[in-house]
Amino acid sequence: MLYHINNQQTTVMLNFDPSSVPHRDLHQILLSGVAPRPIAFVTSKDRNGNINLAPFSFFNAYASKPPVVAIGPAISAATGTTKDTYLNIMETQECTISAVTYPMVQRMNIASAVYPHGTDEYDKAGFTKAPAMMVGVPYVSESPFVLECRLIRNIELFREDGGNGNIMLLRVLNIMVNENAMTEDKIDPRKLDLVARLGYKWYSHINADSLFELGQPRGICAGFDALPESIKRSTILSANDIHILAATETLPQPLSDEEAQLLFAALNIDFTNTGSVHTVLHTLLAGNRTDEAWHIIRAVNA
Ligand SMILES: Cc1cc2nc3c(=O)[nH]c(=O)nc-3n(C[C@H](O)[C@H](O)[C@H](O)COP(=O)(O)O)c2cc1C
Secondary structure, eight states: OOOOGGGOSOOOOOOOOTTTSOHHHHHHHHHHHSOSEEOEEEEEEOTTOOEEEEEESSEEEEEETTEEEEEOOOBOTTTOOBOHHHHHHHHHOEEEEEEOBGGGHHHHHHHTSOOOTTOOHHHHHTOOEEOOSSSSSOEETTOSEEEEEEEEEEEEEOGGGTOOEEEEEEEEEEEEEOGGGEETTEEOHHHHOBEEEOSTTOEEEOSGGGOOOOOOOOSOOTHHHHOOHHHHTOSSSOHHHHHHHHTOSSOOOOOOHHHHHHHHHHHTOOTTOHHHHHHHHHHHHHTTOHHHHHHHHHHHHO
């Protein structure tokens, strides 16, 4: 772990012991930090064929071969009642999960209201059913990303201690994606326009302004060992700047003297002023010009 000299501040960590914090508060505290969470808009049906639609943000993917996701319909802390979604999936073993987009979010919220068992929230919230391919429940046609799922099993969580949680493990039988959400052969998050749930009443809108790309290191991060102390302790470079350098897997080949002089002249670097060198490095790193940043660091360190 690298450190940043600017971070040497006193940090006060508040402590919340799950065994003593009231459940209502604990729920929001937990969900504020376990965030943002994707929202599964779950369509299920009971044994009489009544369709149900409800959102669940206790939701994620846990395996891709075969694909397995899970949702967590709790026994309601407010009313003690069991969610229709849970009852239906236990009865008929199937569901579809439709991703929730920004244009769907207000209607999704309506579908989360506690309607009597047997109510079709598609009608209440104004969504359109589309037939799934592998399961006998429809999906939300307004959604660009859909999973067709079969129940593997449900895990009841700590009922003996008054626990109200469930983990419904679901095997994904089929995935459908709206072709308009693609750029060439890849799903494009800028086109999916998803929303995510955080704590309290907060949501997040995932769009071009909130997205960035970051490739996971495939090998050893060679930059880490090559970083001089003056960079690690910079008061101008941010922690992210420093760790972009640290994460460099292959350092660029050194430039010839002539190439280096040309680069430094083009960047107008004043090597006698550490602050201005670090400012140039910050600008280069913000512009994804990591190789040029390394050439400068080498020159400073030479
Ligand atoms: C965005 C959002 C996420 C939700 N996530 C969950 C969840 O993960 N687990 C849960 O039990 N209830 C969750 N709820 C509440 C349920 O959607 C709500 O209780 C709903 O009435 C359940 O419907 P059902 O009884 O038809 O299954 C969430 C509500 C919203 C608006």
